C-alpha cells in the first residue's frame with residue numbers, strides 16, 4: 467500500500483520534513499530527507515534512546531546539510547543509509563521506510 471506524503475517540491479533540496487502517518491493502524495512520526503534529488507524516509511526515533519531527532523520543526527540535518535543529526539546527544543547519521551557514524555549509537559541504524567516518487571508525489575510504501 468502506498469501513502470502520499472507531499473509534493474516533491476514541498477521539501478527543499480537539501481532539506482527535511484516530518485509527517486505523522488498511520489502504519490499498521492498506529493500513528494507514527496516519520497521524516498523525509500531530500501538530498502541531491504533523492505528522497506529517504508525514516509522513523510523519527512533515535513536508536514540511542516528512542517527520542518525524536520529534530521532540533522526544530524522539520525530540521526533533521528546538521529548545519530552543512532550533509533548528515534542527519536540527533537538533537538539530544540548529537541549522533542550523526544548517513545542520509546542515504548541511516549547508519550550512525552558518530553555519537554553514542556555508532557553502528558546502529560535509523561529504521562528506514564521505502565519511498566516511491568510517483569509523478570510529483572513523494573509516497574511511502576507501507
Ligand code: FES
Pocket residue numbers: 512513514515516517536537538539540541553554555
Ligand atoms: S538520543 Fe539521539 S544521540 Fe542520544
